[in-house]
Amino acid sequence: MTSTPKKLLAALDIRDGHYCAWHYPGACDVETLVPQHRANRGMGGRPSGMVAANLIWLCSATNGNVESDPVWAETARGRGIKISSHADPEQVPVLFPDGWYRLVGNDRVLLGEPEANELRALAGLISGEGYAY
16 A cells, blocks of 8 residues: 655645544544545555545544444545545535535635535535535
8 A cells, every 4th residue: 555645744734734624623632643535546546546635634533433334434425524536536525623625736725505515416425405414
């Protein structure tokens, strides 16, 4: 498996701080944070998955739950934390504790609810109005 380049992890820290995308700051021990690839990179690590928009920090306990428990995995998909390997990670918003964001390059762009829901619907995460999760 290919490890995440240190330069990309540094960009992730600049964009999101060193905080879990699932929990409010302080709710997780930052020493347990691991980079979560939103779209699986496949065996050996697909180079196209090594972009900032495809990465978020998760505490190791949350990451383990997302990867092993179907209920957590489904919730993670609804929050944009897990996405299809065919999806463009810049087009699928992520629900952080303080709102919905698009991850564009090394930036995080806050979205209003209508725009977040429109992008989520286009990604097949919801149908109709309102949040699924």
